[in-house]
Amino acid sequence: MTESTPRLIKKYPNRRLYDTQTSTYITLADVKQLVLSGEAFTVVDAKSSEDLTRSILLQIILDEESGGAPMFSAPMLSQVIRFYGNAMQGMMGDYLEKNIQAFTEIQSSLQEQSRKLADNKGAFPSADAWSQFLQGQAPMMQNLMSNYIEQSKNVFMQMQDQMQKNTQSMLQGFQFPGSGAAKKDD
Secondary structure, three states: OOOOOOEEEEEOOOOOEEEOOOOEEEOHHHHHHHHHOOOOEEEEEOOOOOEOHHHHHHHHHHHHHHOOOOOOOHHHHHHHHHHOOOOOHHHHHHHHHHHHHHHHHHHHHHHHHHHHHHHHHOOOOOHHHHHHHHHHHHHHHHHHHHHHHHHHHHHHHHHHHHHHHHHHHHHOOOOOOOOOOOOOOO
């Protein structure tokens, strides 16, 4: 199997997952490990070949959220649900995806910088030392994220204002029945 071809996992009617690469049945925990290791995979229904990857990933998220240290608050999940069927649904998905991607890039950059620092000092910090370092940096990171979110909000509000102005400009030439703008014929 080449790197560009995602690993194929088949889901059978008995709810079991079959990894075609290793020819073994696997669990959701095994699929989670594939995600954590960055391995590309696709989950398909064994009978219909329907792509089930998203639903399996959502199951893993549900398991993680139920496990004691949830990432998402109830109000935040409620807000996400309100976007379904809303005209902004597509934009919200893109917005969340790009923000998570930006956060991941920041995290990678921090890890790379710490690796370089460790290389200069001769040893890479232990997992405990790294965790303590990040906890010490939490207020700075929260401030950074708050500033980023505020800037993002401001850009969004400017975009919304511009869209409203463009709409008003575009509709200015139209006369709508009952608007009082139509001329009466004598």
